[in-house]
Amino acid sequence: MCQWWLTYVNPYILIHLLNWCEVVFMKRTHWCGELRREHVGLEVVVNGWVHALRKVGRIVFLVVRDRSGLVQAVVTPKNPNYSLVSELSLESVVAIKGVVRLRPPNQVNPEMPTGEIEIDVKEVQVLNPAKPLPLPIFDKELMKTTSETFRLKYRYLDLRRFEMLRNLTVRAKFITALREFFNANGFIEVETPYLARSTPEGARDFLVPSRLYPGKFYSLTQSPQLFKQLLMIAGFERYYQVARCFRDEDPRADRQPEFTQFDVEMSFVTAEDVMNIVEEAMRYAFKKVFNVDLENPFPKIKYREAMDKYGIDKPDLRFELFLETVTEHVRGLIPLREGDVARALRFNFSEELTKNVEGLIKEIIPSDGKVKYVYVLRGSNDVVTNEVGLAGDLIKVFNLGIGEGLVVTSGEYIKASEAIGNLRNSLGKLLGLADKNTYKFAWVVDFPLFELDEEGRLTSMHHPFTSPKLEEIPKLDTNPLEVTAQAYDLILNGYEVGGGSIRINKRELQEKILAILGLSKDEMLDRYGFLLEALEYGAPPHGGIALGLDRLVAIALGYDNIREVIAFPKTKEMTDPMTGAPSKPPEEYLREIKWIKVLTD
């Protein structure tokens, strides 16, 4: 088929060349997965990978895979390509021409969409032979015991699994649905810079040294926050963007150095307006992509209520299980410092899960000493506890029955609550209280504007551009910790999937907040001077939200791990085992950007 040019080729390299020659290949007429009974009699070409190969007697059964699915092809010894085919390695790339025919009735495979037919092969081209794969991608059992790091090293093979293709396809469809919705509602997608100025928003910035201006740096944007506010000041009124965000944080299981945010901002709106349109968007996208009808409206919970009832601001609402404050019940039993509270969760468990429940408690409640805890799991024959001397008293005080568990935390209110609130979310899954097929969205509202950091300094609970409730502005001077923010978080099944607020649109108030956060006038002007100035030239009331797309799609597909819905994620350690990033660049590069010396302390 590509002999025409062989005539003028040096015969020495001819054999070598034949290896490339097959790239003038037979092109598919059909996708593997679409062939059906109605195609019987048709001559077709499929392109794809050798998914399976078995010989029955001298007949070769080949299963060919492409993005659409699988189809069986049959090669008999009389086929001129027979010897080629019988030596084919799995995952080799092939083009196959043949005629579709019905399978004999006893070979029909009802579990395979193309299981009624097979291709009677006429011609086979091997477009690229494959070496044995290092990753057992189609062996489900072996894959379960394969480390995630190894999967990521060979991500391009891992992605061949239909599950991964499905995940990324659904992700694309979900984003498309959101774009459709926001486009239809008058929003304009605007791309904002990633190389920007360092304007810290809580996490660390990644810094990018400038080659042209030695000693100066760009920083990778943690979010488009300030640019989207500037777009509102520019009068764009309704903006969205599927934005990459970069944060240089310490490793944690579900963190990535870059992640994707569906970022929204609107002018002339209240918090209610933003929440309403985001709810609508979620209902539209979940219906369209998952055929799921979400609640209408989403429930709203006040931050204080969430902390009281659930211990955290992102409770899993798929099940009813409430925390109690039991400070007075346990006083005398558990040592309490001045101001400490005791919080308790009681639940039913089945005895075969005793070890798991105990393990979960130990895993989740921090062991940093800031929160003390005691658990009592009362089985039919024994009591499992970490405080043998206390268990009996607690069983009495709480009237704990057989098959009931109790966890009591004590310490500072927020810390004691959060420890047990996180435990509650996880217990819900372990004990089967949380229905896997339910998507329970809710808004958490009325957050405090500030909280105290580890050093006891005031820090923004969301970010410094969040507007307080206007009627509470007087308290900024007297009792800032009691000021409520016009902020709202969107939660889903125990995860925060979005956070937003009405922003400050007046310079005076913005300066006041920055001052409360400890910035001097000079620091304000240096870091945020452009924003403060912009607020004086006609900044409309505005607000918005940022939705965590990775998390949303992961939950929707039933994963705890966001890496299952990211094509090429970094490991928990922020590395890429495939390419070896981060890596040591050649010295010449470092000289070019004028960076020479690294002090590693």
Place this chain on the structure above:
Amino acid sequence: MCQWWLTYVNPYILIHLLNWCEVVFMKRTHWCGELRREHVGLEVVVNGWVHALRKVGRIVFLVVRDRSGLVQAVVTPKNPNYSLVSELSLESVVAIKGVVRLRPPNQVNPEMPTGEIEIDVKEVQVLNPAKPLPLPIFDKELMKTTSETFRLKYRYLDLRRFEMLRNLTVRAKFITALREFFNANGFIEVETPYLARSTPEGARDFLVPSRLYPGKFYSLTQSPQLFKQLLMIAGFERYYQVARCFRDEDPRADRQPEFTQFDVEMSFVTAEDVMNIVEEAMRYAFKKVFNVDLENPFPKIKYREAMDKYGIDKPDLRFELFLETVTEHVRGLIPLREGDVARALRFNFSEELTKNVEGLIKEIIPSDGKVKYVYVLRGSNDVVTNEVGLAGDLIKVFNLGIGEGLVVTSGEYIKASEAIGNLRNSLGKLLGLADKNTYKFAWVVDFPLFELDEEGRLTSMHHPFTSPKLEEIPKLDTNPLEVTAQAYDLILNGYEVGGGSIRINKRELQEKILAILGLSKDEMLDRYGFLLEALEYGAPPHGGIALGLDRLVAIALGYDNIREVIAFPKTKEMTDPMTGAPSKPPEEYLREIKWIKVLTD
């Protein structure tokens, strides 16, 4: 209206608070630009900016602007807000309630879509007063003389101009149309990492120091090239992405350190397949967004032919004006070194443009001495030339008539051609040969695989993953400069707007190309080891393209400057005058990433 909470507020801060109070604002019932005769009699609320304000006698005419357009509002002295309104500064943010009424016939403004009506104002809220703007955004004449740097310093004001809103809206619509097309054709949008490993592709990488791994760096991806190839190896078959690309290049007028690419890759295709689908996409998007019918098919020009006829590989095809090779005509007149060629362009010009043509020639033809040039512009009374001693001879040799111009370059073929080819593109605009309303797309094909860099070393004309034409593989060993690539550029009106190729899908060939480019085996494995390995596990034939979205949209809207279609671009000097990026971060940040010392040479 928001008095309910005033009761419990300390009267000391009450006056202060009233400033914030108005943020409980009247929300728009209509957009300014949508009000028409049919709304007469309706009470409406509009939100927006004070675009203009004039007093006629004691009546105040206020023009209010929002994203949709302008509307006139009228306030008479009997209005309780009269004194507030008459002192309003331009660009203040307001909410206005009133009744729509017909204007008196003599005040109808036919040039304003809302010019038949006005709002009889009942209530005005000042949501945010504005200080006088530093940028004269609505004074077209003053804006013409405003430096671009100053526009970018106040970009959020510059973006208030309807022209900029239009540009970014069209950009969003154009990208949406492309997404629609590719989604409908079975492509999956996949997000690939921006923080990756340095794998140089011709330009410099931006490096990002890793805080967790001191001495190691991520690099910002110059394009998703390797990731999209890995997605093909993963079996995704049809991929696209609207991808940000980062390149640390030296400043040039139309360069940005980050830009946006519409990135496409397909498996089991030939170059023709990729070109066909991209053509269809362009026809779809231009029809949908600009209502323009593009040619079908786009013409294809071979690289050699483009160089011969037009001098460059991105000729403006809106006009016919061809280069000639005149080496023999000018031999003896112009000094030629061994191997030099002389290339000529002759054209008609009108005499009032003589100075401009001369200026353009001097601006465009490089003065680095590598190309010599002579021009002769023969007017009715005089001859303008840079070589008085030659002009007469050239007029004779070329039989140059009055009103005819001639430019001859001499030097190495490519350099002499490109100098004059670039001139040709610009002359087309200056002389009015290029119709502004025509979009002339074409493909340039059959590029050489390699070219020589300044040091005379072989370098990839596109990138090292480009496949040669398979029948020319033997020439890789004997005469690599003659090997043709399976590469194609998309050009539009004298600009390259896309570049793509069929990629190498076999390890052996990829290694051969990298070796020709001068990489040792160790360097190959270190930089591209993961790609080379991936090619062995079943890499299908694949290819794709990257379209420059900024340039495409700029041309479509009639701009030479891509910054007109980017919301927050950097200046030519790669800085952001608004935020001050790049900047010197606080020392503590540099300590945290363990970078301490910068040697500035």
